[in-house]
Amino acid sequence: MTAGVGRARRRRRPTVGLFGQLGSGNVGNDASMRTVVDHLRSRHPTVDLRVMTTGNHEVADRYRVRASPLHVVDALPSRPHGAVGMLVRLWGKAADVVATVVWLVGLDVVIVPGMGVLEASVPMWAWQFPFALFTMCLAARLLGVQVALVGVGAQAVTQLPLRFLLVRSARTARYRSYRDELSRTAMHDMGVDTSSDPVFCDMVFALPVPVGVMPTPGCVGLGVMDYHGRNAATDRRRDAEIHASYLMMLSRFALRLIDSGRSLRLFVGDRVDVEVAEHLLHELRAARPGLADDRAVLVAADDFDALMTAMAQVEIVVATRYHNVVAALKVGKPTLSLGYAPKNAAMMESFGQGRFALALAGVDFEQLCDRFDELDADRSAAARAIEESSARYRTRAEEQLADLSRLLERRTGSSPRPGVPA
Structure with missing residues (x-):
């Protein structure tokens, strides 16, 4: 870029894009976006914000920003099936490339906020979001737009097409930071030079926590997930069996809690999890017909504040989804993680709670009950350790946002608002 073009960028209003699976029902992803939007609007109020996302209508309504669909076919009133549907999907991929290029024109920086955009911990295909991310990163490089992968999660991937797209996306980005050391190590192991990439923490730790909320005695939170196994060929062939086994274990555990006199709150982290929670409630009420309504309740929080x-x-909380675990730790709750990916265990280890991180791929009902009873027996000690770590994480999240401000200042000349720390 010439010096003249650089000066022109600084004379006009800085324009920043946000890119990702945002506003589409995943509470964790949306919390990452909100963290960045709040930071930009408080520290960089002159920035013109644009978003390309799977949930463009919801994002546009919530944040009053210009939002474009990540996938052109999502704007169609209906999608045909069969051979015609395949042709429409192929056309949609080509149209997505054009729409992405058009969206990028005029942007200074694109931020991919948090999220596990460089991992494949749940079943996915290369031509889904990984292809969209690769397309955006490549087009941005050609147009001179800087891409910042901010506080993202990553995981070593073995499937070659998926690995190619994720690695190329990471290499093309001008800025990368990670939410844990596990993620940086994964990208290094896949051939990305991470020597200059900082590690902070999950950026949602910068969000404020609710105050003055008292726990209900005897109440247990159970965070559920529409879990069908990992992103591996062996799990794909057994996805129905894996899902049924997960539901059975949770149903038995929920009954055990109810029979011991506890009350239960079922949490979800994505819209797709609601059906799982409703299934568990049905199983509970079928097994215990006289169960009072307030003994088992579904809490379908639609944002991170409501979840916290x-x-x-x-x-006490038992949870599967990563950001259910994060929310529980943020509010200082003794937490048992039923992890579907190594990131759950990494988070729990960093809070000194590694013993209470169980891997779904190997856990059984007896082990779950034993570990829950152990945690429940000394909740106060666990809560103290978690609260101390949570304060440290908030500081690290604020340092991540300060680093983002420095990036924006270098790129756009948009200094943080005077008198407000970056």
Whole structure:
């Protein structure tokens, strides 16, 4: 870029794009976006914000920003099936490339906020979001737009097409930071030079926590997930069996809690999890017909604040989704993680709670019950350790946002608002 073009960029209003699976029902992804939007609007109020996302209508309504669909076919009133449907999907991929290029024109920086954009911990295909990310990163490089992968999660991937797209996307980005050391190591192991890439933490730790919320005695939070196994060929062939086994274990565990006199709050982290929670409620009420309504309740929080407030009202949390675990730790709750990916265990280890991180791929009902009873027996000690670590994580998240401000200042000349720390 010439010096003249650089000066022109600084004379006009800085324009920043946000890119990802945002506003589409995943509470964790949306919390990452909100963290960045809040930071930009408080520290860099002159920035013109644009978004390309799977949930463009919801994002546009919530944040009053210009939002474009990540996939052109999502704007169609209906999608045909069969051979015609395949042709429409192929056309849609080509149209997505054009739409992405058009969206990038005029942007200074594109931020991919948090999220596990460089991992494949759940079943996915290369031509889904990984292809969209690769397309955006490549087009941005050609147009001179800097891409910042901010506080993202990563995982070593063995499937060659998926690995190619994720690695190329990471290499093309001008800025990369990670939410844990596990992610940076994974990218290094896949051939990305991570020597200049900082590690902070999950950026949602910068969000405020609810205050003055008291737990209900005897109340347990159970975070559920529409879990069908890992992103591996062996799990894909057994996805129905894996899902049924997961539901059975949770149903038995929920019954055990109810029979011991506990009350239960079922949490979800994505819209697709609601059906799982409803299934568990049905199983509970079928097995215990006289169960009072308030003994088992579904809490379908649609944002991270509501999720944290609901978790603050229980004494102990057992959760599967990563950001359910994060929310529980943020509000200082003794937490047992049923992890579907190594990131759950990494988070729990960093809070000194590694013993209470169980891997779904190997856990059984007896082990779950034994570990829950152990955690429940000394909740106060666990809560103290978690609260101390949570304060440290908030500081690290704020340092990540300060680093983002420095990137924006270098690229656009947009200094943080005077008198407000970056």
